[in-house]
Amino acid sequence: MGLTRSGRGAHRRAALLALFVLAAPVGLAGLPQKGANARITYYNTLLEKDPLHWPSWAGLGACYLFKAEESGDFSWYRRSEEALKKSLELQRNYDALHYLTAVYVAQHRFAEAIEVGHETADTLPGDTQSYVYLSDAYLAIGEYDRAAGVISRMLEIDKDFYSLSHSARLRFLLGDIDGAIDAMKRALTMTGRDERSRALGPWGFVQLGSYAFAKADLVAAEKAYRQAVALSPGYPPGLEHLAELRFAQGKASAAIELYRKLLKSRQNPSWQAALADAYESCGKHSTARALRRKAIAAYKRSILEGRVDRFRQLAWLYLNHDRSRVQALDLAKKDLNVRYDVYAYDLLAWAHYLNANDQEAVASIEQALKSGIRDARVFFHAGMIYARSGHRERARDHLRKALESNPYFNPAEAAIARRTLARLGS
Amino acid sequence: MNRMIVSALGLVLMISVGRVPAALGSDHDDTPLLRTLNRHDARLTDLHAFVTGEDLVLSLCSNPAIPATATSYRFPSDVTFDFHIDYDSEIRPEDPDMLGGTIVDPTGIREDITYRVRFNPDQSPTLQVIRADGQYDGTWLTGFYAGLRDDPFIRGPRIGRNVAAIVLRVPLASVIKNQSTILIWATSKVDTLEGPFQDLDGRSLRSQEPGFLEMNAMHPSEHLAKMGVKPDVIIYDTSKPVLFPNGRAFKDDVVDMTAIPRIMETDQPFPSANDSKFLEVFPYLAAPNPPPQ
Known part of the structure; x- marks a missing residue:
C-alpha cells in the first residue's frame, strides 16, 4: 500500500517535543540575558576557582541540556549527564537530580528517569516543577495511571503552568481533547507568573495548536502556532507544526518553504522526511527520494550511536513509504521495548498489518485503543486492520471515527479511509 | 567607623553546655531568585537565637x-x-504585633557585630568577626559547627528532612553593650550575584508570604520605608527567658503561636514538637536523618 508519510499527527510530535522544550529554558531562566555559551563560560570560571563547586557542575549540566535541545546534537546529553553526575558525586542535590531526570527522559532511558525523578520529587515535594520530568517519563512509556497520580499531586500543589499543561497532555492521551484544550488554555494564562513558565509559553501554544488540529479545528491550530512563533520568532516546533498544517491544508508550496527554512537552521531527518512528502505531492519525486535517503541514513546513523528514540521514526518512514517492512517490524518491536505507550502499540499494529500478520495487528491496535485516545490516524489504522481481519462493523466504526475526528490527519490516508468505507458499505 | 576583622581559619570547636533553650522561625519557601538560579544552597531556612549559660547561641539553617x-x-x-x-x-517593650518589642527607629538598624x-x-571554614566598635577581646567564639543536621x-x-546548619556560640557579654535587648538577623550572599545579599532570615515566616518576598534582599532598616512593614529581625531581650517572640527557641511551635492560616492549612501534618530530639549539648540541633532504606 503506497501511503505517503505526511501528517503523522502533529500532536504526536508536539508531545515528544514537550520533553525537550520543557527541559530547555528551565535551567537557564536565571540568567536570561545570556546565551548558553556565556553561561557555560560562567560556570567554567567558577569551576576553575573551585573544581568541587557542585552547584556549578549542576549549572553546567543544565546548559549542556539546553545545547542538546538547541542543536539536536545528542552528544550534549552525554556531556550533560557527566556534569550532573559529577555534581551529584560531590553533593547529592536537587538541581542535578532534576536535570538528570530530564536527560534520561530525553535519551529515552525511562527506568532511570523514573528512579531519579522520584528522588527529585521527594526532595522538594511542594514544588510542581519537581514532578515535571517524572510525569513526562510515565506519559512517554504509557503508564497513564501512574502519570495521572503524579499530575494529580501537581494539581493539588498548585494549578500552575506545569501542572495544567501536563494535565492537558494526559487528557489528550486519554481521549479528552476538549478537556486538553481547556487545560492548556488555562495553563497559558499562568505563564506570566514566573520567568520559567513564561519561557515555556511558545511550547504551550504549540501544544494547544496540536490539540486543536487533532479535532480538525485548523483555524484554532493555526492561531496557536502563530502565537508560538510570535512569542519566539523562528521557534522550530512552531514552524514545524505550521508546515504540517499547511500540508494538511493542501498548501504544499507553503509547507516546503517552512521546512526548508527549518532545515537551514540545522539538519533534522524528521524535517527532511516531511519535506520529501511535500515535494512528492508536487510531483518532485526524485528530490523527495533523495531527501528520504538522507533521512534514512541519518536515522540509521543515530541508531548506531545508541539513539533508541529513532526506532519509531525510522519505522514510520519505512512503513509510510512501503519499504523495508520486515525491518520496520523489527524496529517497532524494539520501540515497544523502550516505551509501551499508545503510539508504540499503534506502530507495532501497523507494522504487523503491512507484514500481513493480521492477528498480531488486531491485538496490538486494541492495546493502542485501550487508553481511549481519539487520534484520527490510530482510528484509521484500526479501521484498516479490522477490515482485513473480517471485523466489518468495527472497521466501519473506526474509519468513520478517523474521518469525523480529523479528516485532515493525512490526505492520502483519508482518501483510503473513504474508499475502504465505501467498499465495506454502510 | 572603625571595624576590626578577626579571621579564624579551620576553627572547629565543639563545646558542651547544659540547658537547651532554643529558637525557631521558618523561611523555607522564599527567594524566588535563588530558586530560579538553582542556588538552593544559598537559601536560608531558619535562624535561632538563645542564651545558654554565659553564651549566646546562633543557629542558621540553609x-x-x-x-x-x-x-x-x-x-x-x-x-x-x-x-x-x-x-x-532602642527597643520599647510594647509588642502589638508579637514581634518581641517595638523598634523605636527602624531606619536606624545597623550591624554592630x-x-x-x-x-x-x-x-x-573561614570565620570573621566584624565589629563596628573595634573592640575585640580574643575570645569571641566559643563554639562552631557546620554540617548536615535534622531540619x-x-x-x-x-519531617525527616535535613538542612545545612551553621551554629555559632559566642560569649553573651561580647554582644551586649548598654542594654540587654539585641536585634539579630542573618544573610546569605552568592559572590557573583548582584546586591548586598540574596536572602535574609530574621523572625521569618512573614518574608515568605507572596507580598513580602522583596524583604529577603533588603536591609532590615529599609523594610518599613520600602515595604511598609516592621523589620524582619529577631528582637531578643537576653535578660529574660527565651520564648518566642523573645528570641527563638527550638521548641517554640512558632507556626502555632503566629497561626498563619496559609501555613496552617497547607503544611499538614502539624505536630507540636520536632520529629527528632534536640541535643542537650552543642550544636543542639538533632543529628541528621539517615537516608531512607
Whole structure:
C-alpha cells in the first residue's frame, strides 16, 4: 500500500517535543540575558576557582541540556549527564537530580528517569516543577495511571503552568481533547507568573495548536502556532507544526518553504522526511527520494550511536513509504521495548498489518485503543486492520471515527479511509 | 567607623553546655531568585537565637532542597553567610504585633557585630568577626559547627528532612553593650550575584508570604520605608527567658503561636514538637536523618 508519510499527527510530535522544550529554558531562566555559551563560560570560571563547586557542575549540566535541545546534537546529553553526575558525586542535590531526570527522559532511558525523578520529587515535594520530568517519563512509556497520580499531586500543589499543561497532555492521551484544550488554555494564562513558565509559553501554544488540529479545528491550530512563533520568532516546533498544517491544508508550496527554512537552521531527518512528502505531492519525486535517503541514513546513523528514540521514526518512514517492512517490524518491536505507550502499540499494529500478520495487528491496535485516545490516524489504522481481519462493523466504526475526528490527519490516508468505507458499505 | 576583622581559619570547636533553650522561625519557601538560579544552597531556612549559660547561641539553617539520600554536606565556596547583631537600637517593650518589642527607629538598624562564615574548597571554614566598635577581646567564639543536621522546623513537609546548619556560640557579654535587648538577623550572599545579599532570615515566616518576598534582599532598616512593614529581625531581650517572640527557641511551635492560616492549612501534618530530639549539648540541633532504606 503506497501511503505517503505526511501528517503523522502533529500532536504526536508536539508531545515528544514537550520533553525537550520543557527541559530547555528551565535551567537557564536565571540568567536570561545570556546565551548558553556565556553561561557555560560562567560556570567554567567558577569551576576553575573551585573544581568541587557542585552547584556549578549542576549549572553546567543544565546548559549542556539546553545545547542538546538547541542543536539536536545528542552528544550534549552525554556531556550533560557527566556534569550532573559529577555534581551529584560531590553533593547529592536537587538541581542535578532534576536535570538528570530530564536527560534520561530525553535519551529515552525511562527506568532511570523514573528512579531519579522520584528522588527529585521527594526532595522538594511542594514544588510542581519537581514532578515535571517524572510525569513526562510515565506519559512517554504509557503508564497513564501512574502519570495521572503524579499530575494529580501537581494539581493539588498548585494549578500552575506545569501542572495544567501536563494535565492537558494526559487528557489528550486519554481521549479528552476538549478537556486538553481547556487545560492548556488555562495553563497559558499562568505563564506570566514566573520567568520559567513564561519561557515555556511558545511550547504551550504549540501544544494547544496540536490539540486543536487533532479535532480538525485548523483555524484554532493555526492561531496557536502563530502565537508560538510570535512569542519566539523562528521557534522550530512552531514552524514545524505550521508546515504540517499547511500540508494538511493542501498548501504544499507553503509547507516546503517552512521546512526548508527549518532545515537551514540545522539538519533534522524528521524535517527532511516531511519535506520529501511535500515535494512528492508536487510531483518532485526524485528530490523527495533523495531527501528520504538522507533521512534514512541519518536515522540509521543515530541508531548506531545508541539513539533508541529513532526506532519509531525510522519505522514510520519505512512503513509510510512501503519499504523495508520486515525491518520496520523489527524496529517497532524494539520501540515497544523502550516505551509501551499508545503510539508504540499503534506502530507495532501497523507494522504487523503491512507484514500481513493480521492477528498480531488486531491485538496490538486494541492495546493502542485501550487508553481511549481519539487520534484520527490510530482510528484509521484500526479501521484498516479490522477490515482485513473480517471485523466489518468495527472497521466501519473506526474509519468513520478517523474521518469525523480529523479528516485532515493525512490526505492520502483519508482518501483510503473513504474508499475502504465505501467498499465495506454502510 | 572603625571595624576590626578577626579571621579564624579551620576553627572547629565543639563545646558542651547544659540547658537547651532554643529558637525557631521558618523561611523555607522564599527567594524566588535563588530558586530560579538553582542556588538552593544559598537559601536560608531558619535562624535561632538563645542564651545558654554565659553564651549566646546562633543557629542558621540553609538549603531546603537537600535530598534525603545525602549523608553529608559540602558548603559552596562562593557563598557568604553572615550573622548580624545590632546591640544599641532602642527597643520599647510594647509588642502589638508579637514581634518581641517595638523598634523605636527602624531606619536606624545597623550591624554592630557581624559574624561572617565562608567555606574554602577543602571545606575548612573561614570565620570573621566584624565589629563596628573595634573592640575585640580574643575570645569571641566559643563554639562552631557546620554540617548536615535534622531540619528543626516543626511542620509536616520537613519531617525527616535535613538542612545545612551553621551554629555559632559566642560569649553573651561580647554582644551586649548598654542594654540587654539585641536585634539579630542573618544573610546569605552568592559572590557573583548582584546586591548586598540574596536572602535574609530574621523572625521569618512573614518574608515568605507572596507580598513580602522583596524583604529577603533588603536591609532590615529599609523594610518599613520600602515595604511598609516592621523589620524582619529577631528582637531578643537576653535578660529574660527565651520564648518566642523573645528570641527563638527550638521548641517554640512558632507556626502555632503566629497561626498563619496559609501555613496552617497547607503544611499538614502539624505536630507540636520536632520529629527528632534536640541535643542537650552543642550544636543542639538533632543529628541528621539517615537516608531512607
